[in-house]
Amino acid sequence: MVESRVIFITGAGSGIGFDTACRFIKTGATVIACDRDVLGLQKLEQFSQREGKIVEILPLDLLDVPSFNLAEDAVRKYGHLDVLVNCAGICSGTPLDQITIEEWDRTYAVNVKGPFFLTIRLLPFLKAGNQPTIINISSMAGFTGGIKSNPAYSSSKAALTCMTKNLAKFCAPFGIRVNEVSPGTARTAMVENWLDENEIQKFILQIPMGRLAEADDISRVIVFLASKDAGFITGQTIHVNGGMYIP
Incomplete structure (x- = not known):
């Protein structure tokens, strides 16, 4: 059960993050939902109102590390944090030989640097949490190289996988579990922005x-990893890809 717990989710304005926030809201958990997409956060707030629940929305851009204050x-008012879901991520689909330094740096800033330093900032609150856990959202691309061979995205997700393992070892003595979910290609706005329907059907x-x-x-897997049922799982990657990649 995750009710009465404090949940912090990045990338909550759309896609996997939005659905995850909705699922936690339904359980009765206190959800702090972060995204740079203010309209997406407003839709999440409307959902919570229909459910008779309260969600705290926090416009936040992972490119702006100083704003992590x-x-x-947002967490300090509760005195602790039980679940941190690092879900925000970007991918442009730019061909390999056309990627700019700026795009590379931006991808790593959002997909790796942001999650790491946000986690470090919130770690004291997680140490005070109830069965605390960190769940990172990586990608099958980090294991296979991706669909369109965009090395900025795929290598950033591979880095996130290594970061998950590092954090799992570091956090275990504090009773904090750290895992990641590695989705295959999901039908989200991000994917539909760089794959047309014909490409999707071929895929x-x-x-x-x-x-x-x-x-x-x-x-569903994220909520499971946040539950007592996953209480002895740490440092692991859960692959959710329909069998396309089997490690």
């Missing part, structure tokens, strides 16, 4: 289970 302030032919992942497929 706002994240600390589906490579998936043994015959479809793309849905946000719901991933959010």
Whole structure:
């Protein structure tokens, strides 16, 4: 059960992060939802109102590390943090030989540096949490190189996987579990921005289970990892890709 726990989610304005926030809200958890997409956060707030629940929305850009003070302030009022979900991420789909230094740095800033330093800032609150856990959202691309061979995205997700293992070892003595969920290609706005429908249908032919992942497929696993049922799982990657990648 996750009710009455304090949950902090980045990337909560759309896609997997949005669905995860909705699922936690339904359980009765206190959710602090972060994203740079203010309209997405407003939709999440409307969902919580329909559910008769309260969500705290926090406009936050992972490119702006100094603004992480706002994240600390949001959590401080509760005195502890039980679950941190690092879900925010970006991918442009730019061809390998056209990637700029600026795009590379921006991808790493959002996908690796941001999650790491946000985690460090919130670590004192996690140490005070109830069965605290950190859940990072990586990608199958970090294990396979990705669909369109965008090394900025795929290598940043591989770095996130290593970071998850590092954090798991460091945090275990404090009773904090750290895991990651590695989705295959999911039908989200980010994917639809860099794959047209024809490409998506060709891609589906490579998936043994015959479809793309849905946000719901991933959010269920995230909620499981946050639960007591996952109490002895740490340092692990849970792959959710319909059998396309089997380690």
